[in-house]
Amino acid sequence: MEKQVSLDLLKQIESGYSLPSLSPVAVQLVEVALDDSSSAENLTALIETDPSLAVRVLKLANSTFFQTRQPTTSLKQAVVKLGYQRLRIMALSLSLRDTFPMGKIGALDYEQFWHTTLYRALIAKSLAAHVRNCYPEEAFIAGLIMEIGLLILFDLRIRQDAEAPPIRLELLEDLISWEKKRYGVDHRQVGEAALKYWRFPDTIVRCQSLYGQAALSQDAPVLAKISELSREFSCLLSQENAAFHTLFQDAEQFLGLDREIINNILMATFDEVQDIADNLSVEVNKERDLMEIMEKANSALSQISDKISAHQEITGTVSLPSFDSLDDRQSIVEHTLQAVAHEIRNPLLALSGFARKLASSVDPDSKGGEYAKIILEEASRLEKALSEMTSENR
Numbered sequence: 001m002e003k004q005v006s007l008d009l010l011k012q013i014e015s016g017y018s019l020p021s022l023s024p025v026a027v028q029l030v031e032v033a034l035d036d037s038s039s040a041e042n043l044t045a046l047i048e049t050d051p052s053l054a055v056r057v058l059k060l061a062n063s064t065f066f067q068t069r070q071p072t073t074s075l076k077q078a079v080v081k082l083g084y085q086r087l088r089i090m091a092l093s094l095s096l097r098d099t100f101p102m103g104k105i106g107a108l109d110y111e112q113f114w115h116t117t118l119y120r121a122l123i124a125k126s127l128a129a130h131v132r133n134c135y136p137e138e139a140f141i142a143g144l145i146m147e148i149g150l151l152i153l154f155d156l157r158i159r160q161d162a163e164a165p166p167i168r169l170e171l172l173e174d175l176i177s178w179e180k181k182r183y184g185v186d187h188r189q190v191g192e193a194a195l196k197y198w199r200f201p202d203t204i205v206r207c208q209s210l211y212g213q214a215a216l217s218q219d220a221p222v223l224a225k226i227s228e229l230s231r232e233f234s235c236l237l238s239q240e241n242a243a244f245h246t247l248f249q250d251a252e253q254f255l256g257l258d259r260e261i262i263n264n265i266l267m268a269t270f271d272e273v274q275d276i277a278d279n280l281s282v283e284v285n286k287e288r289d290l291m292e293i294m295e296k297a298n299s300a301l302s303q304i305s306d307k308i309s310a311h312q313e314i315t316g317t318v319s320l321p322s323f324d325s326l327d328d329r330q331s332i333v334e335h336t337l338q339a340v341a342h343e344i345r346n347p348l349l350a351l352s353g354f355a356r357k358l359a360s361s362v363d364p365d366s367k368g369g370e371y372a373k374i375i376l377e378e379a380s381r382l383e384k385a386l387s388e389m390t391s392e393n394r
Helices: 002-014 024-034 040-047 051-061 075-082 084-099 110-128 136-145 148-156 172-183 187-197 202-209 212-216 222-237 244-255 259-280 286-315 328-361 367-390
Strands: none
Touching: 002 187, 024 040, 024 084, 040 051, 040 075, 051 075, 051 084, 075 084, 084 136, 110 136, 110 148, 110 222, 110 259, 136 202, 136 222, 148 172, 148 187, 172 187, 187 202, 202 222, 212 222, 222 244, 222 286, 244 259, 244 286, 244 328, 259 286, 259 328, 286 328, 286 367, 328 367
16 A cells, blocks of 8 residues: 555656745746757746846856857856756756755755755766866756655655654665665655656656665666765765765776876865855855865874874884885784785875865965975874885985
């Protein structure tokens, strides 16, 4: 019986029943943009009927998101610049954002949801710019609306559930498992049904059913990989025990992107976030968020330092020995050295690169700049310790 109720709910959503009402202009814009006979004048005239949307479209066309030299001074220029399909999806996304409230209601913190989602979208856009067969703007939209089903399911089921725990989007698979057990349906299924009704591109809709390892499998579409990896990176802002260095490893393994590119992406995200946040009416404090990322980096460095200290206690040394100083009778110590060096090398390289990028990208006299300098000094100290341990500077 419960399974049938869940199936009925999905069918209702696919038909538009129980879905939030979108802006009438956004709905019309979808129809006009899909009509091959439509012109830029048709779209411009339609957008002009919604002054708020017109202002935001023009602002978006002039934002750092599109990075063009010449300013866009008219709505028609903005329409041409954005393109019909991109404009259609952007209008839908803006309307979706406007449909839902802000603040904290019951188990869901809307502010945190949109805050994390915006970072995810920007990181997805930058990741897509470095890989083949994926449009950056499409990746941005995919990242922005990937968890939209959660807001819908919250309205339909979770809001009235007095036993619902605080929703933590960073624990996606745990959340989906809980939803299935509790309601017989999860928010990704709801999102897929809703996006089909709203006529989002199939490439974006398909990503709804792919998350976790399924999204990173060999056969998964590149957009699904990008969306999943951007989710991992956005969790740096909200997940206390986020494994900083594994994000770099995953980006290299699944997208072929090296540490330098990822560092550039992270810095570019902080450069762009305020502009886009204002356009979407999302509250963002990029200085505070940057400090949060630095805290994660510093915590990861502390863990590496603890591993080296633990090694010193095991070997009974005050300073780190090198492999060259070991004789044949010290095979156990050598094995320990090798294990420690292997465990900390990749995380340390990732964090050192990030620290250097930070130090070169922020104002050295600011609080963030001072903190970045401290992190860089600690990273350099640990690099030296690793080098001495493995005789890499012989």
